Amino acid sequence: MDGDDRMNDPTRRRVLAGVGAAGAASLVRPAFAQAPHALQFGLAMPLTGGQATYGQDQVRAAKWGIDSINQAGGVAGRKLEAIVLDTQADPQVGIQDVNRLVSVNKVPVFVTAWSEVVKAVAPIANDSKTVELSVGANAPGIAKLGEYVYTTYPLADVDVTAIARYSATKLGKKRAAVLYINNETGIGGANVYRRAFTRAGGKVVAFQAYDPHATDWTGQILKVRLASPDIIYIEGLVADTPQLIAQLRQLGLTQTVSSYSAIYNPNLIKQLGPAAEGVIATSLAPGPSDNPAVKAYLERWMKEVGRAPNGLPYTQYLHDAPYLIAAVFKEMLAKKMPLTGEGFRTEMLAIGTFHLPLTGKLVISPDHTVQKPVYLMQVQNGTWKQIAVVS
Amino acid sequence: MEYVYALIMLMALYVILATSFDFVIGYGGLISIAHPVFYAIGAYTSALLALDFGLPIPLAIPAGAVVALLASVAVALPSLRISGDYLLIASIGFQLGLLEAIKNMAWTGGSGGLTNIPGVSAQSGGHGPYVVVTVLLAIGTVLLLRWITGSSYGRAISALRDDDMAFSALGRNGMMMKVGIFALGSGLAGLAGGLYAHYFRFLAPGQFGIMQSAALLTMVVVGGMRSIWGPVLGAVVLEALPQAITFLNLPPSLLGPLQGILFTGLVLVFMFARPQGLIGGGDVWRGRAVREVRDVARP
Known part of the structure; x- marks a missing residue:
């Protein structure tokens, strides 16, 4: 032959x-066909595990944002694409995810949330000069994690201070009890509340921590009852706070319950029923009455998913994160800058102010904090009503 | 490359942890699942010495191992003196108590953990050599334990495990040998902790809890208890498998349950289908059965 x-x-x-x-x-072929054209960023969120209910809704919101950008022509004609990885809200898994995003996918920027994950991956972001955008975590320490770690979500200092001052000055409450989860979010927020409430002329009469795995809070609640507060502030997680409020009511505590943005959620009213009446929460994003785009966004949820999103304000921030990234990419392409994390950071700070569809004006400041109006919401007759806006 | 480095790093650390855990629980027969707390002691000691006292990393890591070793002796001495089973209770109590203390102390970073721990940075090109050193230490650990278990001292350990009364009747000090086994295993876990702290540069108490104990036990059971290479294989497979799954791009509705049942499912499968593990000493459960028969036969 x-x-x-x-x-x-x-x-x-x-x-x-x-x-x-x-x-x-x-x-x-698809990889070669897409890679040179699509502008990629990382999205490391909990898709499985205890926080998946919230993480999945936030990823859905981010994907809607990306779809809208791409339908409008993308970024200078190039598609925006997210590489979505599951952190399980676990720091070690988050570290592996971000290592993969930085070294395998070589993204210049990635979005993540949940305070422990944000903190765990910060050294990787700083070492690799990749921008880490924390979208939703609110531990005050996030502002000090390094030069490549930025937040688009106001940290606890903003809304917790606002609700503490409002409770002491406008609601006339003088004795507050604080119940907080013993983790990064809880400890940080509880300390901010105590400081702000005391400065506003009130007195914190009980300051009780509870274990992140607790399912019964009788001990802490009885101590709160003994202290006779006239308002109770809870710094917990979205998953445990409704159960804690239910137990407070079952044990006969009728005082006003307040909390931060984690509990501003339609599910709270469903879960608690009448026990939710009077609960005050903060929201760091405009509601449907403040912004027609939010109204349309909520209608889309009802139409496509059949329910409101879990943690509405958080999903608004996730929806808007791709718009910020797209704006920075657009400027970088216009200036023919290499698409590196270093360049992304420089350009993001140079732009500074972003006008985002669902959360409004966002100023990324060099001190790594974000200031936003705080919307105070209260459950009245089975629905969340806005009672004040604190600048 | 960083991703691959991190993966190799974790595999090497788990090889140290799983083989040292097997030395304690498999070879030594000391029932304790608190191995991760000594990993935590090594990690926190090393991190805090470097962070707060500026101790160079090559000195901080061995210091972490020594503190873990001393802590294990402090736990083992009173609990082993009463009875072997009390070690399980005492060690779990020590694990939960210490982690709770770490969560509530400001200088350990509290429940939020310590971040930006001094370490080698990827930018300075330090990760490659650091990973090589860790892999060499993992190989060294395996060879050290192989040498010990294959020596006359190793045969004495087996004798002690199989019948401590007969062992003591021969005039040997069984308790000191048990303390020695526990201390060496825990010291090696402390070494792994120090290596972890300066590479990943973040520590939180949640990383060293009961779930970590379950993961280590799975590595030992799946790989093969009381064998040198079994825990090595278990560590490598169980560290690589969850990562491989993420590359399948499965939908979250499938990925979640798959990851959830991976560890527990493997343990169940191996317990029933291959109790000796992938590379197991064949007498793992037989030894127990013989002991049980002997106990029943006793008046």
Whole structure:
């Protein structure tokens, strides 16, 4: 068999080789077709585990944001694309995810949330000069995690201070009890509340921590009852705070309950029923009555998912994060800058002010904090009503 | 490359942890699941010495191992003196208590953990050599434990495990040997902790809890208890498998349950289908059965 014969002879090995090559080409082609054109960023959120209910809604919101940007022509003609990875809200898993985003996908920017994950991956962001955007975590320490860690979400100092002052000055409450979860979010927020309430002329008469895995809070609640507060502030998580409020009511505490943005959620009213009446929460994003785009966004949720999102304000921030990223990418492309984390950070700070569809004006400041109006919401007759806006 | 480095790093650390845990629980027969707390002691000691006292990393890491070793002796001495089973209770109590203390102390970073711990940075090109050193230490750990278990001292350990009364009747000090086994295993866990702290540069008490104990136990059971290479294989497979799954791009509705049942499912499968693990000493459960028969036969 000469060379030409060999070329024309369809032996099994040659057929298999051809099929293999074709298969490999079909696998590789999409990557080659998309990679040079799509502008990629990382999205590391909890998609499984205890926080998945919230993480999945936030990722859905971010994908809607990306779709809208791409439908409007993308970023200078290029598609925006998120590489979504599951952190399980676990720091170690988050570290692996971000290592992959930084070293395998080589993204210049990634979005993440949940305070412990944000904190755990900060050294990777700083070392690799990749911008970490914390979208939703509110532990006050996030502002000091390094030069490549920024937040688009106001930290606890903003809304917790606002609700503490409002309770002491406008509501006339003088004795507050603080119940807080013993983790990064809880300790940080509880300390901010105590400081702000005391400065506003009130007195914190009980300051009780509870274990993150607790399902019964009788001990802490009885101590709160003994202290006779006239308002109770809870710094917990979205998952445990409704149960804690239910137990407070079951044990006969009728005082006003207040909390931060984690409990501003339609599910709270569903879960608690009448026990939710009077609960005050903060929201750091405009509601449907403040912004028509938010109204349309909520209608889309009802139409496509059949319910309101879990943690509405958080999903608004996640929806808007791709718009911020797109704006920075657009400027970088216009200036023909290399798409590096270093360049992204420089350009993000140079732009400074972003006007985002669902959360409004956002100023990224060099001190790594964000200031926003605080919307105070209260459950009245089975629905959340806005009672004040604190600048 | 950083992703691969991190993966190799975790595999090497888990090789140290799983083999040292097997030395304690498999070879030594000392029932304790609190191995991660000594990992935590090594990690926190090393991190705090470097962070607050500026101790160079090559000195901070061994210091962490020594503190973990001393802490294990402090736990083992009173609990082993009463009875072997009390070690399980005492060590779990020590694990939960210490982690609770770490959560509530400001200087340990509290429940939010410590971040930006001094360490090697990827930018300075330090990760590659650091990973090589860790892999060498993992190999060194395996060879050290292989040497110990294969020596006459290793045979004495087996004798002690199988019948401590007969062992004591021969005039040997069984309790000191148990303390020694526990201390060496825990010291190696402390070494792994120090290596972890300066590479990943973040520590939180939640990383060293009961879930970590379950993960280590799974590595030992799946790989093969009381074998040198079993825990090595268990550590490598169980560290690589969850990462491999993420590359399948499965939907979250499938990924969540899959990751959830991975560890527990493997333990159940191996307990029933292959109790000796992938590379197990064949007498793992047989030894127990013989002991049980002997106990029943006793008046």
